[in-house]
Amino acid sequence: MAESAPAPEAVSAVDVVAPFFEPFALRSMKVPNRFAMAPMAREFSPGGVPGADVAEYYRKRAAGGVGLIVTEGVGIEQPAAVDGTGVPLMYGEAALAGWRQVVDAVHSAGAVIVPQLWHQGVLRNPARSARPDLPGLRPSGLWGTPGLTSYEDDYVAQMQTPTRPMTDEEIADTIAAYASSARNAIDVGFDGIAIHGAHGYLIDTYFWADTNRRTDRWGGDARARAEFGVEVTKAIRREIGEEKPIIFRFSQHKQQDYKARFGETPEELGITLGALADAGVDMFDSSSRRFNVPIFEGSELTQAGWARKLTGKPSMTVGGIGLNNWLQDTFKGRGETLAVNNLDEVRQLYDRGMFDMVAVGRALISDPEWVQKARSGAPFTPYDATCLGRLA
Numbered sequence: 174m175a176e177s178a179p180a181p182e183a184v185s186a187v188d189v190v191a192p193f194f195e196p197f198a199l200r201s202m203k204v205p206n207r208f209a210m211a212p213m214a215r216e217f218s219p220g221g222v223p224g225a226d227v228a229e230y231y232r233k234r235a236a237g238g239v240g241l242i243v244t245e246g247v248g249i250e251q252p253a254a255v256d257g258t259g260v261p262l263m264y265g266e267a268a269l270a271g272w273r274q275v276v277d278a279v280h281s282a283g284a285v286i287v288p289q290l291w292h293q294g295v296l297r298n299p300a301r302s303a304r305p306d307l308p309g310l311r312p313s314g315l316w317g318t319p320g321l322t323s324y325e326d327d328y329v330a331q332m333q334t335p336t337r338p339m340t341d342e343e344i345a346d347t348i349a350a351y352a353s354s355a356r357n358a359i360d361v362g363f364d365g366i367a368i369h370g371a372h373g374y375l376i377d378t379y380f381w382a383d384t385n386r387r388t389d390r391w392g393g394d395a396r397a398r399a400e401f402g403v404e405v406t407k408a409i410r411r412e413i414g415e416e417k418p419i420i421f422r423f424s425q426h427k428q429q430d431y432k433a434r435f436g437e438t439p440e441e442l443g444i445t446l447g448a449l450a451d452a453g454v455d456m457f458d459s460s461s462r463r464f465n466v467p468i469f470e471g472s473e474l475t476q477a478g479w480a481r482k483l484t485g486k487p488s489m490t491v492g493g494i495g496l497n498n499w500l501q502d503t504f505k506g507r508g509e510t511l512a513v514n515n516l517d518e519v520r521q522l523y524d525r526g527m528f529d530m531v532a533v534g535r536a537l538i539s540d541p542e543w544v545q546k547a548r549s550g551a552p553f554t555p556y557d558a559t560c561l562g563r564l565a
């Protein structure tokens with residue numbers, strides 16, 4: 174009888190993640206490993222000022238092994254940028270002093286940190302804000318055609334009333350506000366800048382043909398619709414110089430419609446992302462609901478894989494890493510959110526060249542030491558369903 178071949182040795186959990194603990198550099202920013210904390214708005218900064226508790230919240234995740242922290246969305250220097258009064262801001266003496274504490278705390282724990290600059294645009298709810306008199310800024314006055322959305326019907330109906338399109342002056346002011354806020358961030362010690370260009374907020378509504386019906390230089394074909402994001406990126410690059418990296422978050426899905434896309438084909442997606450890369454983006458933070466889902470028929474590439482292939486720039490993946498479900502299931506209480514170790518699948522996609530960094534969201538709110546556990550192969554702590562409602 175022929176001798177049977179020895180069974181292939183099982184790859185240990187520690188070996189699976191080994192490549193994720195290799196350092197990674199973007200311009201002058203040296204990230205100690207490939208794990209990032211995904212940007213997550215928490216609204217725990219009263220009056221826009223992040224306090225010592227916010228510094229401690231980020232410090233804990235850095236001490237728990239995260240290499241790069243992308244902060245929660247931070248309002249840029251414009252009164253109509255964000256709604257909730259607990260959303261932190263990137264301007265004003267008190268807020269900047271708060272951010273300096275956050276940055277110092279994260280650096281002391283060995284990680285690097287970038288702020289996610291945020292303008293909510295059409296998704297800003299004036300009624301939640303300190304300035305209910307100011308409407309949200311919209312490229313063409315449109316909120317977007319609602320599709321698969323988590324917003325309540327009556328809210329969507331209310332937001333459907335068209336407002337006026339942004340004026341040239343408002344566009345110029347907004348671009349300048351991104352640049353001055355980026356300057357403020359670098360001045361208080363951040364290691365780079367992240368731009369929120371996803372999820373149906375302001376920049377994304379320029380990309381999306383449904384909300385951008387402009388016929389001037391800011392609207393038209395895919396390249397013209399990229400122009401606002403391009404000018405924001407260039408203005409930030411001019412302001413912060415060549416040393417610090419710019420990370421750009423994009424998503425096909427919108428909160429107005431999770432099935433919407435701004436790039437209907439790889440070519441169209443490539444036009445937008447290529448223009449952003451040429452403008453100075455160093456890495457694409459590809460926001461998808463699940464990290465492992467292909468986005469165009471006939472190809473196994475995920476959204477992060479396409480970003481990398483189309484631009485030649487590094488990309489970061491996100492969505493359901495360490496968890497069994499996607500964000501909206503957690504928010505809506507559909508089924509139970511369970512901690513799972515799916516890092517072997519993450520590794521398979523990494524080996525196929527789909528991304529360079531791995532961003533973890535909810536799992537890191539629930540468990541600040543998640544990255545250390547991933548490294549040692551220790552079992553993950555069960556997901557804590559109450560974690561989104563508290564700062565710790």
Ligand SMILES: Cc1cc2nc3c(=O)[nH]c(=O)nc-3n(C[C@H](O)[C@H](O)[C@H](O)COP(=O)(O)O)c2cc1C
Pocket residue numbers: 211212213214215245246289369371422460461462491492493494496498499500532533534535536561
């Ligand atoms: C509480 C919460 C707040 C979020 N806020 C932001 C945000 O400010 N900016 C952003 O780009 N994404 C935001 N997201 C999306 C996350 O960055 C991430 O893409 C998403 O949670 C999927 O990752 P996960 O499955 O690991 O949680 C938020 C997610 C959560 C859970």
